[in-house]
Amino acid sequence: MPNTYRHLYHAFPDAKFILSVRDSGDQWYESQLKFAAKRLGRTPTLEDLKEAEYCWKGWSYQYHQAVFGNGVEFEDKQAKIHTYEQHIADVQIFFRDKPGQLLVLNVGEEGAFSKFCQYLGIRSKHTAFPWAKRTASLRAAEAVQGSTGASTVDSSGASSVDRLGTYYGVGSVASTVDSSKVPPRVSVVVLTCNHELYIHETLEGIVTQQTNFPFEVIVHDDASSDRTPDIIKEYQKKYPHLIKPIFQTENQWFKGVNPISTYIFPHVSGEYIAFCEGDDYWTDPSKLQKQVDFMDHHPDYTFCSHDVHMKYEDGVNVKEVFYTKPAVGSFSFTFLDEFMNHFLATATLLVRRKVAMDMPVTNNMISVEIYSMLYFLSRGNGYYMEDKMVVKRRNPGGITMNLAYRENVSFGQYRLWNEVLAFAPIPYKKLIRCKIAEYQRQFIKKRSFPSGTHFFGLLMGSILNNPYWFVGLSERYRQSLL
DSSP: OTTHHHHHHHHSTTOOEEEEOOSOHHHHHHHHHHHHHHHHSSOOOHHHHHHOEESEETHHHHHHHHHHOTTOOTTOHHHHHHHHHHHHHHHHHHTTTOGGGEEEEOTTSTTHHHHHHHHHTOOOSOSSOGGGTOGGGHHHHHHHHHHHTOEEEOTTSOBHHHHHTSOOOOSOTTSOOOTTTSOOSEEEEEEESSOTTTHHHHHHHHHTOOOSSOEEEEEEEOOOSSSHHHHHHHHHHHOTTTEEEEEOSSOTTTTTOOHIIIIIGGGOOSSEEEEEETTOEEOOTTHHHHHHHHHHHOTTOSEEEEEEEEEETTSSOOOSOSSOOSSSSSEEEOHHHHHHSOOOOGGGOEEEHHHHHTSOOOOOOTTHHHHHHHHHHHSSOEEEEEEEEEEEEEOTTSGGGOHHHHHTHHHHHHHHHHHHHHHSOGGGHHHHHHHHHHHHHHHHHHTOOOTTOOHHHHHHHHHHHOTTTTTTOHHHHHHHTO
16 A cells, blocks of 8 residues: 555664565556456456455455545556556655665566565575466465565555555545544544535545545534535535534534534544534645654654634635744644643644543533643643644634624633643643632622622632732732743
C-alpha cells in the first residue's frame, strides 16, 4: 500500500528496506496485467474486482482503488505507470538521508541475488533468486525473507507486511475501504444543526482528505429543521463506508445534554478524534495526514491544532486571525497559554482518543470547547501548526452569535471555571480561583445570582478565592501567580 514504508520505518527505525523495481514501467505494467489475467482467464474489470473473493469479497477492488485512485480502470496503463514511477521516486526521496537502509533491487539484473544477500548479511546455497526458476518456491523465499527481519516493498507500493496483515493503510479517503473490516485510525466528529447552507462544504472538505489510513466520519445532527439531514443522507449514500450519521428528533443542546459524551463517543473507534462544526470547513486535503504524522512521532503531546482563515458571512467584517496566539509560527503550548487567552478553534483539533474519553462529562454547553481544551492540556502539552487548513465562519446562525447563548454566557462560564478547577494542574488552581472570584463579584454588583447561589455565599466565595480583593491588591496577587 502507498506509504506503508513510512509507517514501517517509524515503527522499526533501524530496519533495512528493499525496493523492488523492473526494467521499465511498461514491463511492470505487463507483468501485473498477466498476473491478474491468470486468476480470471482474462483481464479483469473493476466490476470483476468487486466480486472477487480474495481475503474477503471486494478486497481486490478496495486495494486497487487505494493504490491507483478512484475510478482508475484496471487497464489504464498511463495512470498505473505514473503511480509506479511516482512510488519509486517517493521511496528514494524518503530514504535519501538514510542510504544504508534502502536497497533498490531489480531481481532480473545479473548479480541481483548476490547484492541481496550482501545487503542483508546472509549466506545462501542459491546463486539466483529461487522464484526466478519456479513459482512454487515463492513461499520458501518468503520464509527466508521473514527470518531476516527485512521488509520488501514492491514497485506498486505493496509489501510482504500487507499480505501478512501486520499493517494496512489507505491511500485515498475516497477509496472504498470498509471501516467495519479495517478499523479507522481517526474518527472525525461533525456537530451540526440548521447548517444547510454550509454542511455540504463541511463534509466535502472531510471526504476529500488524502490519507494513508482509514477514517470514519460521525455526523451528529441536533434536530435540524432545514435540509441539513437530507444533505447528510446524500453523503451517507455516496460514502457509506465513511459517513455514520446520528439524527436527533429533539434538540439536545437546548435540553442541556452534551451530545459528544452522550451520543457520539460511544460510537468512536479511531485512535485519534478530529472535530469540525457544521458551519466550518477544512481546506487542506492533507490536514489529517499532517496532524496524524505529527502525533505519531510525538507521543508526549495530547493533541495538536493549527491556524485558521476567518470568514464573516455578513460580508462586512474581515479578520485575518482567530484570536491572539501566544507565539508566532508553529509552537508548543501549555494549560497556562490557553487559560490566559483562548486561541484554538474546534475545527483544528486532533486529540488522542484515550485523553478525550477520560474527560469528565459536562452538560454545561457554554464554552464547552474551552473546557475540553483545558482538560486536554491538563494531561499534557499541545502543538500548534502555522498552516492555515480550516475556514472558521462567523455567521448570524452560529451558536456563539445566538442571543439565547449570549444571555447565559456569564452563568455558564462561572460554572465552567468551577468545573475546570477540579482537574486543573495544581500550579494553576489559584489562578482559576481568581477567575471565579471575578465572576462572583460581578454577580454581586449586578444583583444577578446563578441558580443555587445567594449574596452572602458569593461574597464569602469571592473573599476565599481572592483574599487580596478587599485591600485593592487583586491584580497584583493574580500577576504574582503567573
